Amino acid sequence: MIPRYTREEMARVWTDRARFQAWLEVELSVLEELEARGTAEAGSARLVRERVHLDPARIDEIEAVTHHDVISFLTHVEEQAGEAARHLHFGLTSSDVLDTALALQLREGVEVLAGSIDGVLTELRALAQTHKRVPVMGRTHGIHAEPITIGLKFARFWADLKRARDQVLTAALLNRVGKLSGAVGAFSILDAGLEARALARLKLVPDVSATQVISRDRHAALLSAMSILASVAERIALEIRHSQRTEVGEMSEAFGKGQKGSSAMPHKRNPIRTENITGLARLVRRNAHAALEDIALWHERDISHSSVERVILPESFILLDFLLNRLAGVLRTLVVDADACRRNVEASRGLYASQKILSMLIESGMARQEAYDAVRAISLATWQQGGQFVERALAVPAIVARLGEPAIRASLGLDGFLAHLDVLYDRIFAG
Numbered sequence: 001m002i003p004r005y006t007r008e009e010m011a012r013v014w015t016d017r018a019r020f021q022a023w024l025e026v027e028l029s030v031l032e033e034l035e036a037r038g039t040a041e042a043g044s045a046r047l048v049r050e051r052v053h054l055d056p057a058r059i060d061e062i063e064a065v066t067h068h069d070v071i072s073f074l075t076h077v078e079e080q081a082g083e084a085a086r087h088l089h090f091g092l093t094s095s096d097v098l099d100t101a102l103a104l105q106l107r108e109g110v111e112v113l114a115g116s117i118d119g120v121l122t123e124l125r126a127l128a129q130t131h132k133r134v135p136v137m138g139r140t141h142g143i144h145a146e147p148i149t150i151g152l153k154f155a156r157f158w159a160d161l162k163r164a165r166d167q168v169l170t171a172a173l174l175n176r177v178g179k180l181s182g183a184v185g186a187f188s189i190l191d192a193g194l195e196a197r198a199l200a201r202l203k204l205v206p207d208v209s210a211t212q213v214i215s216r217d218r219h220a221a222l223l224s225a226m227s228i229l230a231s232v233a234e235r236i237a238l239e240i241r242h243s244q245r246t247e248v249g250e251m252s253e254a255f256g257k258g259q260k261g262s263s264a265m266p267h268k269r270n271p272i273r274t275e276n277i278t279g280l281a282r283l284v285r286r287n288a289h290a291a292l293e294d295i296a297l298w299h300e301r302d303i304s305h306s307s308v309e310r311v312i313l314p315e316s317f318i319l320l321d322f323l324l325n326r327l328a329g330v331l332r333t334l335v336v337d338a339d340a341c342r343r344n345v346e347a348s349r350g351l352y353a354s355q356k357i358l359s360m361l362i363e364s365g366m367a368r369q370e371a372y373d374a375v376r377a378i379s380l381a382t383w384q385q386g387g388q389f390v391e392r393a394l395a396v397p398a399i400v401a402r403l404g405e406p407a408i409r410a411s412l413g414l415d416g417f418l419a420h421l422d423v424l425y426d427r428i429f430a431g
Contacts, residue, residue, distance in 0.1 A: 005280065005318065005319055005322045006318050006322065007318075007321055007322055007325060009112055009321075010109065010112050010113075010317055010318050010321040010322075011318060013105055013108045013109045013112060013314075013317065014105065014109070014313075014314035014317065014318065015056075016056040016059075017054060017056055018105065019101065019105065020054045020056060020059060020073060021054060022101035022102075022104045022105055023070070023073055023097050023098075023101045024048075024052065024054065024077065025101070025104065025202065026096070026097050026100045026101050026104075026178070026180075026202065027074075027077075027088050027089060027092075027097060028045045028048060028049065029198040029199070029201040029202050030090070030091075030092065030180060030190075030194070030198045031044055031045045031048070031087055031088055031090075032045045032198070032201065033194045033197050033198045033201075034087050034090060034194075036197075037194070039087065039090070040086070040087035040090070041084075041086075041087075043084075044084045044085075044086070044087060047081060047084035048077065048081045048084050048085055048088070051080050051081045051082070051084065052077050052080045052081050053080065054076070055076065058076050058079075059072050059073055059076045060072075062075050062076060068094075069094075070089075070094040070097055070098065074088060074089055090189070090190075091180075091182050091188075091189030091190035092180060092182060092190075093182050093183045093212060095179070095212050095213045095214075095301065096178075096179055096180045096181070096182065099178070099179050099210075099213055099214040100178035100179055100180065100199070100202070100204065100214075102214075102309075102313075103175055103176065103177060103178055103202075103204055103214070104202060104204075105313075106172065106175045106219075106222065106313075107172065107175070107176060109317040110168065110169070110172040110222075112317075112321060113168065113226075113317065113320060113321055113324070114165070114168075114169065116320075116321050116324040116325050116328070117161065117164075117165045117168075117229070117324060118165075119324070119325065119328040120161060120233070120324055120327050120328045120331065121158060121161055121162060121165070122328075123328050123331035123332050124154050124155075124157050124158040124161065124236075124331060125154075125155075125158050125429075127150075127151065127154040127331060127334065127336075128151045128152070128154040128155035128158055128425075129151065130151065131149065131150035131151040131154065131336055131338075132149060132151035132152070132155075132421065132425065133149055133151065133418070133421070134149050134150040134151060134336065134338050134341060135147050135148075135149055135341060135342065135345055135414050135418070136148060136149060136150045136153070136250055136341040136344070136345070137341070137344045137345050137347075137348060137352070142242075144344075144347075144348045144351065144352060145352065146352045146355065146417055147345055147352055147414050147417045147418070148417070148418070149418060149421065150250070150251070150336055150338075150341060152421065152424060152425075153239065155424070155425055155428045155429070156428065157232075157235070157236045157239075158428065158429075159428045160232045160235070161229075161232050161233070161236070164225070164228050164229040164232045165229065167225040167228060167229070168222070168225045168226055168229055170225070171221040171222040171224070171225040171226075172222060174218045174221050174222065175218050175219065175222055176203070176204055176205065177199075177204055177205055177206065177207040177210075177214060177218065178195075178199040178202060178204040178205075178206065178207065178214070179195075179206065179207050179210040179213070179214050180194070180195040180198055180199065180206075181195055181206075181210060183212060184211060184212050184300040184301075185210045185211045185212055185300065192206070211299075211300035211301055212300045212301040213297070213300075213301045213305075215295075216291070216294045216295045216297065216305055217295050219291055219294065219309070219313070220288070220291040220292045220294065220295055222291075223284075223287055223288040223291040223312065223313075223316055224288045224291070224292070226284060226288065226316055226317075226320055227284050227285040227287070227288035229320065229324075230280070230281040230284035230285060230319075230320055230323065231281060231285065233277060233281060233323055233324060233327050234277060234278050234281035236327060236331075237273075237274035237275075237277040237278055237281075237327060237330070238274070238278065239251075240252075240253065240271060240274045240330065240334070241271045241274045241275060241278070244269075244271045244274075248340070248344065249337055249340040250336070250337055250340050250341045250344065251334060251335065251336050251337070252269070252271070252334075252335045252337070253271050253272070253273050253274060253330055253333070253334070253335070254330075254333035254334070254335055255269050273326055273329070273330050274327075274330060276323075276326065277323045277326055277327055277330075280319045280320075280322065280323040281323060283315070283316075283319055284316050284319055284320050284323075287311075287312035287315060287316045288316075290308050290312050291308075291309075291312060293308070294308055294309065345414075349382055349386075349387070349388050349389055350382075350388050350389035350390045350391075350412055351379060351382055351383070351389045352417075353389060353390060353411040353412050354375050354378075354379050354389065356411040356416065357375050357378075357393055357399070357403070357408065357411055358371055358372060358375045360402075360403050360407060360411070361374065361375070361399065361402060361403065364402040364403060365402075366402060374396065374398070374399060375393075378392045378393050378396065390408055390409060390411065390412055393408050394408055394409075
């Protein structure tokens, strides 16, 4: 990945050194079990640990000759460990090492992701509480609907992101598996008991349906959950982008003292961070599709998935981690303009009260269709000719006779729209 979108904490998980270290841990877990049963000389694993210092450059140098990554790795280890490495890779095939080590990297990557998600959740919850009672116009299809609050928007985003987090963690459990059953997964040299014990050393369990490789639906499930998470993050970013539009102005990204928005127009203040989040989320979703394509392999294995995973796994983790931390930063410094929110509510000219008037007319005994047509006529006149919705309602004697002027004017009151705010918050955060 390019450094622009890479955080060091996540990058460390996907370095060549980290990958080779995971390979070594897998090899040593088996070697220790071979020692325990007397197949390998006692102390072999300890000597390998003491003597081997992984050098990715040297492994690459060997691979330039062998054109085989695992053989090159083993050769590098044997160069340093000597006789102690004699039973390394005993009964294993390359995929045993590659797939089991990948499970270790995925586990570590998810742990980093979980921390990044929690950072966003913290900011969302703070915004939900700070702006709990700041009214804003709710919109459907981008059109004014009925008032809610800025805080409620963020409370709902918090619930969505928490659910997406849970989906990622659940999918991660599917990948807490390894495979040490040899060529085509039939235990021709080792046995299932040794596999289970060696994997337990790594805090993994066997993939019971493994062939020569771990089943790729596990990885696809994780990347699919990660793509949902990215999409939820994008949804939050999209709300901020819309709200920063000049004619809306309800929320905006913070603008640094020295920041500049356009090379041509000095006045510009653009939502560049949330736009960046939108773009990165597209890449994460693209990679989930590639992971789904990797499920179907020939017979007990082929390597059509290998080249894909070398790209999509580190890339997805790195991009998702970056966009989550970028989103947390945007939320932490988010500017909310309560006055603009109020002006936009008022710009509806009272049309948001249409359902209130409709319901009141039905409760007064008017037939629903008759009531709907009466309110619709007033609403269309307000849209097309201007003026205030309530004033037009007051000009219809049949409506005034049924409801009375005080009740009609009271329909505009925001308290009636926000009366259940505490209930909504309790359902979201207590749940």
